[in-house]
Amino acid sequence: MEKKSSVKTQCCDNGQELTLPDDATAEDLSKLAWAIAHPARIRIIRLLLMKKSCVCGEIVEEMPLAQSTVSQHLKILKESGLVEGEIDGPRVCYCINKSALKQLKRLVGAL
Amino acid sequence: MEKKSSVKTQCCDNGQELTLPDDATAEDLSKLAWAIAHPARIRIIRLLLMKKSCVCGEIVEEMPLAQSTVSQHLKILKESGLVEGEIDGPRVCYCINKSALKQLKRLVGAL
DNA sequence: TTCACCTATCGTTAATCGACGATAGACTAT
DNA sequence: ATAGTCTATCGTCGATTAACGATAGGTGAA
Numbered sequence: 669m670e671k672k673s674s675v676k677t678q679c680c681d682n683g684q685e686l687t688l689p690d691d692a693t694a695e696d697l698s699k700l701a702w703a704i705a706h707p708a709r710i711r712i713i714r715l716l717l718m719k720k721s722c723v724c725g726e727i728v729e730e731m732p733l734a735q736s737t738v739s740q741h742l743k744i745l746k747e748s749g750l751v752e753g754e755i756d757g758p759r760v761c762y763c764i765n766k767s768a769l770k771q772l773k774r775l776v777g778a779l
Numbered sequence: 780m781e782k783k784s785s786v787k788t789q790c791c792d793n794g795q796e797l798t799l800p801d802d803a804t805a806e807d808l809s810k811l812a813w814a815i816a817h818p819a820r821i822r823i824i825r826l827l828l829m830k831k832s833c834v835c836g837e838i839v840e841e842m843p844l845a846q847s848t849v850s851q852h853l854k855i856l857k858e859s860g861l862v863e864g865e866i867d868g869p870r871v872c873y874c875i876n877k878s879a880l881k882q883l884k885r886l887v888g889a890l
Numbered sequence: 891t892t893c894a895c896c897t898a899t900c901g902t903t904a905a906t907c908g909a910c911g912a913t914a915g916a917c918t919a920t
Numbered sequence: 921a922t923a924g925t926c927t928a929t930c931g932t933c934g935a936t937t938a939a940c941g942a943t944a945g946g947t948g949a950a
Binding site: 723724725728735736739740742743755757758759760 | 924925926927928929930
């Protein structure tokens, strides 16, 4: 009867005998991706990129979230390396880590 | 005393009176980013990009995870739009949705 | 039809996230 | 020194994730 097509190479085109190396970059990318996997964190990043402000307090004002919640998101962003915070007197000034952002773009771009 | 610097424009350079539009793209990007925010899902995407296989069973074989777990990840990837699955007889053939991937790259690149 | 195979879904469990209020710590200015 | 301000952390709670085994559903072959 030869159903649809004798060769059925419509989608699967196996070849290569690769075995997918341990993928250290998969770990890296997943962590960076996770950092931006929340609208609030993306908003923070955009805010910082716009240079509107780096001071925590101003970030909080721009967000419909409690101060402690924003602080948590900032902590996550710091842990991912995408953002850095430097203490400036009684307040904290946050900035984007350009190289980390570039790394994220590079890894996503390489997909 | 003038502590550190009278101008202190070292980090914060406020300007612009923007207000950050509602950010529909922040939602979109966060969803796409979330889809790749797990090493297993990145591995699946790479597997599909390499065309090594699109058949679910082969994907499972490449992963150190139970079949049901892989199926969950595939569901998440499908829901994000990054992956599509077409039924091919008794099995299912998964492929990358190139345009969704391009969209992800575009949104990340625009950060 | 019936059987075997492949995949999706269900139900469970432990762990993590996201949000909040309250509180502690650090620094300035009074 | 003390009070006031700004930020981080703690503790809590509900919701969600990630993982698994077991099972249901669908398809092709015998």
